[in-house]
Amino acid sequence: MKFQRWIQHHTNQITGITAGLIILGFIGRFTGQTWLDTSAFILASIIAATLIIIRAWEALRVKTISIELLVSIAVIGAFVIREFDESAIVTFLFLFGTFLEEKTLARTRKSIKSLTEMAPTTAQVLQEDGSTKETDVDFVDEGDVVLVKTGAQVPVDGKIISGSGYLNEASVTGESKLVTKHLGELVYSGTMVDNGTIQVEATKVGDDTTFAKIIELVEDAQDTKSHVEKFIDRFSTYYTPAVLILALLVGIFFRDFKLAITVLVLGCPGALVIGAPVSNVAGIGNGAKNGVLIKGGEVVDTFSKVDTLVFDKTGTLTKGKTEVASIQTYEDDHALSYAAAMEHESDHPLGRAIVNYVTDHALPTTGITVNAINTIKGQGMVAEVDGHHVAVGNQTLINAENIILNNNQQQTLATVQHQGGSTVLVAVDGTLEAIIGIADVIRDGVKEDLRQLKTMGIKRLVMLTGDNDLTARAVGSQLGIDEVHANLLPEDKVTFVKQLQKENHTVAFVGDGINDSPSIATADIGIAMGGGTDVAVETSDIVLMQSSFGELIHAYGLAKKTVRNTRENIIIAIGTVAFLLIGLIFGYIYMASGMFVHEASILVVVLNAMRLIRYAPKATTATQSSVKQIKSPLIIN
Incomplete structure (x- = not known):
């Protein structure tokens, strides 16, 4: 057990040693030193294969036939037929591919790491005598008063009871613009006081704070699988054993052991297995960085198919x-x-x-x-x-x-x-x-934002409100809403959402996350203009932390881009398998070269997914709508 832990911990060093031994082997081959050639390749194979075989065994213990098992059998087979250089190169490429894969995947999770690093660790708690005591944030209790000065982080969710200041709330809302906070206003853990001094009475501490819940939500979301991922998991459950059986049949039918081993190497479904998860991780990470919390790959997949957006009026289309x-x-x-x-x-x-x-x-x-x-x-x-x-x-x-x-x-x-x-x-x-x-x-710019959503694929805009018909139709007319229904109770809104679903529409309901929670729960996708509230975070599929339509555009475009990126990765993976099989038939692909192409395909799908980290929707020029003005010095919309 200790040996397994040690060898797993030193994977990168083992990969480096394997590379050095392979170089030494080729030096021996080109200089005619046969003993150096053979011994270097054998040693490289044994060192690298040990790590791969351990991983394969651990997978078998939980009744999983993994890619490592295919590679392990292929390496053992290469040893049997004395293809030591092939086995050494195959094991090195596998380990090196894993190393690069982990490095690139780490970049896709950078948003989570940066969020975690933003989390405050200590707080200046006011004492009865007026002094402050530096306290670990885990030991701050509700009702405690903390002092936050310029340049410091707010360590708790709470209410300002003294002072005022300019706060950077980017860690919660994704918006870096400074926000002025005064006496009695709420502040959130993880935000930064850019200028000013405030005293905050803690209302939520530790894991109950909005910031902590955001981190937990995004971490859970990146581990939640989409429909495509679930299908690939089921597919790989049967695919990997099928490759083993195919290799066995090839060996028996053609009586070519080397060909059978090559089939095992080429049959590794690495790019196919990793293509969908890495796209979802990158897409959800991008959303978190931009104030859009998406609760998992399945939400991304469903939201990309939405053709009907249903809105509450008050607090959603309007400022409330x-x-x-x-x-x-x-x-x-x-x-x-x-x-x-x-x-x-x-x-x-x-x-x-x-x-x-x-x-x-x-x-x-x-x-x-x-x-x-x-x-x-x-x-x-x-x-x-x-x-x-x-x-x-x-x-x-x-x-x-x-x-x-x-x-x-x-x-x-x-x-x-x-x-x-x-x-x-x-x-x-x-x-x-x-x-x-x-x-x-x-809300400012909503008309232009709704128009952009239509150009992105939304076919129908519907407003459901409890307000009177005249006011509702006036708002709907100004915004270009396709359907307006007024004087509705919460249960009436749910009925409308269900009716749209019966008409085979994929529906997203956008509300404030409190009064509209029944409709948010009923729709295919529930979206909360949440401002970071508990109810919004807990009841919806997507939370727009800054409560802006710009975030809605970003979320919809990101969902479509993520699904498209996943499909691209699957095409790359399937195309690679086809290329390798054709190459095997026509004799221009061998074990080592096949493994190289296999590992290269994994890196290609990872790098393709990483493009999502930089995704931003194309900006449109918003033109301010105006209300007819007769002699008024000011008209506000």
């Missing part, structure tokens, strides 16, 4: 929060500031949207005095603002104030309402001064 979408102002430039001053203490979503807009655009609100504010249920509010009578609310309130809209104003109001947004009207001293459209704003 109400914002000012359009503004039409008239004579009084202070109307928005007056409205914001009145809404400042309001908790109503429409009022908060107005306040946020005014704050974001630095419109003046300081020094404005609001008196005699009166909230009218279901209509809005009126108040005295800096000596002016101001009304902020819906059309019913404006009518109650006896304010008449002219034709242009009525047309503007109708346009905003037709676009599916809520409207807030602002009147000052009996005159309408602003029409504000507020809506759940569509």
Whole structure:
């Protein structure tokens, strides 16, 4: 047992010694030193074959007929017929091919290694006396407060309870753009504080953190086999014994022992066995590096066949929060500031949207005095603002104030309402001064992203939402959605997904990973715009960590490219076998040269798969869509 472990541990050194002995053997042959020629090749064969035979025996112990068994029998046969140079070259090529294969495979798993290396190991835990103590991250408990300074990693998932900073969240989202984090906001383990100092109360530690789950998910995914891999596994179970039987029959029928041994060497299915797994490993690794978590080779295979994308609206196609979408102002430039001053203490979503807009655009609100504010249920509010009578609310309130809209104003109001947004009207001293459209704003660039998905092979885009029909159709029309279904409960969405599947569509459902979990689970592929949430990671097949449609495009293109790459590898493998068999029939392929071609084919499929590591979808020029603007200084979509 110790000898086996030692020899396995020194595989590279054994390969190097074998190469040196082969060179020494050829030197002996060319210099006429027969004893050196023979002894060097024999010694090289024995040293290399020992390692191969050990591997073959270990496989046989678990009832597996491996490639190593075929090579072992071939080497023993070569010894019997005294083809020592052939046996030495065959064993060296096999070991050297394995060495190169492991090196190249290691590169395909580089994304996992880099993720693991990003994992924080220690944390600065705040003590009761205000000091900090460096603690192994495994010993940090939920509720502990950790101090994270500029240049340090966040060691836990938690909430900022003091300070603020700019964080690089590339390890979680794949996006290297800095994100500003303030008091009360969540931060994730493995992210980096680029500038600032924060105190974080731990809510998840150790293996429960989002970063740890990402690493575990990607590692598990790379070990999950696709349909093609499962088929090849079944195929090789029968193929390898068949090669042994074929070699035996060749030896008996042709009475040519050397030919039978050569059949064993040429029959090794190495490139075929490794072609599919290495493509999936490389593809899934690429996704992890770019913020796309794909749960296994089977998911890759199925996603590549998707022809119908079904979307939830809120939080998926839209940002999931109400914002000012359009503004039409008239004579009084202070109307928005007056409205914001009145809404400042309001908790109503429409009022908060107005306040946020005014704050974001630095419109003046300081020094404005609001008196005699009166909230009218279901209509809005009126108040005295800096000596002016101001009304902020819906059309019913404006009518109650006896304010008449002219034709242009009525047309503007109708346009905003037709676009599916809520409207807030602002009147000052009996005159309408602003029409504000507020809506759940569509994500930037979604229209162009959906168009690109169609050019990549998606045939049907469907939106299912619980929102009202007018708003849903307005969003669907702006984005070019093929089908829109509104006023749906979660179970209604599931029914629609099942109906699409009955129509022989391969369906992917894209949702927020929480309210849409039944549909995500029902679809052929469930995709969560997850932002790293637990529910998203656990319930879906694919998680888009940054919740962006750019990641969706990357995931779909990557799936198609990975499946195509797998097929290329299978063609290479089958083509190699055909070439070797034809070469054997016509006499231009021998044992050593056949083994060389065999090992070369393995390297070719590995190198071909490694192209997936650098995959990126072709960028398209996104043009910003616009909403019709009448006199407004700003319209946001």
